[in-house]
Amino acid sequence: MDYLYDGSFDGLLTCIYHHYYGAAASSIYQQDYYQPGLMVNTKVVETDPALAKRVYIAIEEKISGDALEKTYHVYLSSDSNKENLILNYLRLGFKMGAKVDHYHSHPDVYSLHKLNRRVGIETHRLLGLLRFKDTGRFLYAAMSPDHHILTLIADHFADRLAGERWIIHDQKRKLAIVYVGQDDSKMKPIQDKWYLTDFAYLMEDDIADKDQHWQQLWQLYFQKIGIESRLNPRLQSQFVPQRYRRHLLEFQYTSGTRKVP
Amino acid sequence: MDIMTKLDILADAAKYDVSCSSSGVGRNNSGGTGNCRSFGICHAWSSDGRCISLLKILLSNDCIYDCQYCVNRRSNDIPRASFFPRELAELTIQFYRRNYIEGLFLSAAVEKSPDYTMEKIIRVLTLLREEYEFQGYIHVKVIPGADPLLIYRAGLLADRMSVNIEQPTEGSLRLLAPQKSLSVIYLSMKELTDKIQEHKADRRHFRHTPRFVPGGQSTQMIVGASQDSDLAILHTAQALYEKFRLKRVYFSAYVPVNKDSNLPAVNTAPPLLREHRLYQSDWLLRFYHFKAEEIVDSTHANLETEIDPKTAWALRHPEFFPLEVNRASYEELLRVPGIGTKSAWRIVSQRRVAAISVEQLKKMGVVFKRAQYFVTCKGVYAGNKPYDPAIIRKVMVPEAPLQQMSLF
Numbered sequence: 001m002d003y004l005y006d007g008s009f010d011g012l013l014t015c016i017y018h019h020y021y022g023a024a025a026s027s028i029y030q031q032d033y034y035q036p037g038l039m040v041n042t043k044v045v046e047t048d049p050a051l052a053k054r055v056y057i058a059i060e061e062k063i064s065g066d067a068l069e070k071t072y073h074v075y076l077s078s079d080s081n082k083e084n085l086i087l088n089y090l091r092l093g094f095k096m097g098a099k100v101d102h103y104h105s106h107p108d109v110y111s112l113h114k115l116n117r118r119v120g121i122e123t124h125r126l127l128g129l130l131r132f133k134d135t136g137r138f139l140y141a142a143m144s145p146d147h148h149i150l151t152l153i154a155d156h157f158a159d160r161l162a163g164e165r166w167i168i169h170d171q172k173r174k175l176a177i178v179y180v181g182q183d184d185s186k187m188k189p190i191q192d193k194w195y196l197t198d199f200a201y202l203m204e205d206d207i208a209d210k211d212q213h214w215q216q217l218w219q220l221y222f223q224k225i226g227i228e229s230r231l232n233p234r235l236q237s238q239f240v241p242q243r244y245r246r247h248l249l250e251f252q253y254t255s256g257t258r259k260v261p
Numbered sequence: 262m263d264i265m266t267k268l269d270i271l272a273d274a275a276k277y278d279v280s281c282s283s284s285g286v287g288r289n290n291s292g293g294t295g296n297c298r299s300f301g302i303c304h305a306w307s308s309d310g311r312c313i314s315l316l317k318i319l320l321s322n323d324c325i326y327d328c329q330y331c332v333n334r335r336s337n338d339i340p341r342a343s344f345f346p347r348e349l350a351e352l353t354i355q356f357y358r359r360n361y362i363e364g365l366f367l368s369a370a371v372e373k374s375p376d377y378t379m380e381k382i383i384r385v386l387t388l389l390r391e392e393y394e395f396q397g398y399i400h401v402k403v404i405p406g407a408d409p410l411l412i413y414r415a416g417l418l419a420d421r422m423s424v425n426i427e428q429p430t431e432g433s434l435r436l437l438a439p440q441k442s443l444s445v446i447y448l449s450m451k452e453l454t455d456k457i458q459e460h461k462a463d464r465r466h467f468r469h470t471p472r473f474v475p476g477g478q479s480t481q482m483i484v485g486a487s488q489d490s491d492l493a494i495l496h497t498a499q500a501l502y503e504k505f506r507l508k509r510v511y512f513s514a515y516v517p518v519n520k521d522s523n524l525p526a527v528n529t530a531p532p533l534l535r536e537h538r539l540y541q542s543d544w545l546l547r548f549y550h551f552k553a554e555e556i557v558d559s560t561h562a563n564l565e566t567e568i569d570p571k572t573a574w575a576l577r578h579p580e581f582f583p584l585e586v587n588r589a590s591y592e593e594l595l596r597v598p599g600i601g602t603k604s605a606w607r608i609v610s611q612r613r614v615a616a617i618s619v620e621q622l623k624k625m626g627v628v629f630k631r632a633q634y635f636v637t638c639k640g641v642y643a644g645n646k647p648y649d650p651a652i653i654r655k656v657m658v659p660e661a662p663l664q665q666m667s668l669f
Binding site for chain 1: 264265268269272273275276277289290292293294295296298300302303304305306307308309310311312313314316317352355356358359360361363514516530531533607610611613614615617620621622624625
């Protein structure tokens with residue numbers, strides 16, 4: 001039987017609950033993207049936070065905290081088959097316990113670990129490859145990552161730029177993290193001051209005049225630091241794939257929109 | 262002179278410094294700007310494929326020394342510039358809050374005297390740390406010959422410090438940089454090492470002992486400017502790791518910038534492959550429990566260019582292989598070409614739940630193309646060629662492409 005859920009993490013965990021205490025699930029899909037087959041029964045699972053919490057605790061206690069984290073990160077990925085990878089992984093996990101993560105070559109473990117790694121790599125990448133602009137009132141950064149990693153990078157910037165006000169905008173998902181900062185810069189930074197919100201506004205031209213100056217300096221620096229006799233664009237592409245360059249200031253001048261002095 | 266021109270000159274002058282890592286220090290923000298992550302973060306990659314993590318820049322390129330390999334040597338006729346400390350601090354902060362960089366890597370040409378230069382560096386650090394309350398990463402170059410007290414003061418403000426050794430032997434340093442000497446450089450290194458150890462030991466007992474260079478010490482050697490062999494380079498590197506507990510030894514393929522009878526000609530290409538092989542050996546020293554004597558010896562004084570140093574070692578030691586992956590220890594697995602620290606760890610961890618077959622080995626992150634000739638899985642030899650070093654070498658070394666013979 002195919003289970004359909006609403007796309008939330010709680011919804012997914014509720015499906016796992018019903019898989020064990022109701023009819024076994026053959027697959028789990030998001031309701032909005034599901035294409036019904038001819039011979040398959042489906043069941044729409046209503047999200048129940050209480051049941052989800054029981055599964056959440058069970059994963060942590062019967063498998064491991066590490067497995068729970070991996071499950072959540074894979075849930076944040078944009079893979080269309082992620083729910084089934086999670087289902088298979090957890091089924092094996094409830095049988096094997098914490099040892100499941102040792103079984104690297106098992107197909108269910110292997111594919112989940114691989115996807116988990118993709119999400120981890122992109123999270124780490126965007127800690128570096130995010131560029132803020134000063135709008136005069138707050139800092140603004142735009143990105144279009146492959147996976148939904150906004151919440152995974154928020155704590156890092158809330159700590160680092162504790163005295164600022166900033167917005168990180170995921171243009172692909174039309175979501176943003178908003179950090180309102182603190183009233184007194186001498187106060188200890190408060191970690192929970194960011195929140196996730198819908199955000200469709202494009203702020204491309206909303207920049208303070210002074211920001212232009214620092215942008216030009218950065219572009220100049222970026223150009224100067226490369227050694228001509230070691231030129232290696234292939235290596236550069238491996239580290240900064242083309243899809244990230246749209247939001248990177250230092251790659252803008254190549255498209256001719258901005259001139260480097 | 263405006264800041265644009267200064268950045269132009271001083272970034273250009275700093276680009277030959279290799280180190281750019283921002284790792285080794287974990288620190289949360291305690292009410293200022295910035296923090297550090299122990300894994301380090303790269304922010305951009307320049308056109309040569311090297312990462313940009315720190316704002317790598319010289320405070321000044323106005324040098325009293327005349328080192329032959331250096332672009333900023335006194336006798337070169339190039340534009341000179343110096344930052345005001347506040348100018349540079351402001352630049353760092355503005356870059357940092359836009360997330361362009363992870364911190365500052367400050368180096369300087371020796372302006373007037375080592376002490377004068379070191380004092381100016383300290384002014385920049387004090388401004389950043391105290392006035393701007395900057396808590397990001399700072400890497401500072403030690404000016405050899407500066408007063409130990411000044412170096413100590415800088416160390417209390419910085420996260421990592423480095424003294425560049427430049428050449429692996431006293432002879433080649435004398436030849437190329439007559440005003441520098443290895444003994445002075447070693448002395449500065451030794452002082453740093455001792456102070457780092459001292460603060461570490463103290464911090465175990467007293468919570469309020471300040472941190473001193475928590476990210477440790479690194480250094481850099483120029484490869485290809487002198488006649489030194491890889492043997493000399495690797496032995497020096499190993500000694501530095503063991504005696505001075507350095508975190509990193511960087512190698513920099515010499516890019517000819519000056520004309521001199523002691524140096525390679527200006528149009529020589531930098532020895533990038535040699536630099537790459539040296540870094541591979543460096544990894545063997547630091548993470549794979551190799552000794553320099555195993556990688557190079559007096560009969561093989563230079564690294565082979567066609568194959569990596571680990572494969573070269575494996576082919577010289579056929580008695581060690583093939584290894585049974587289900588029985589070999591972690592240290593033994595590290596010796597197999599194509600198995601790295603992560604895949605070795607995965608193999609050891611999976612063996613607790615299931616034995617590993619050839620097919621499964623491929624899913625461990627092992628580079629099977631190389632590893633196949635050196636392992637057995639459940640007693641089955643994994644390679645598609647017989648185990649014979651001569652044959653394996655032939656398979657692994659790509660044949661030189663055929664060229665049309667010259668008519669004349």
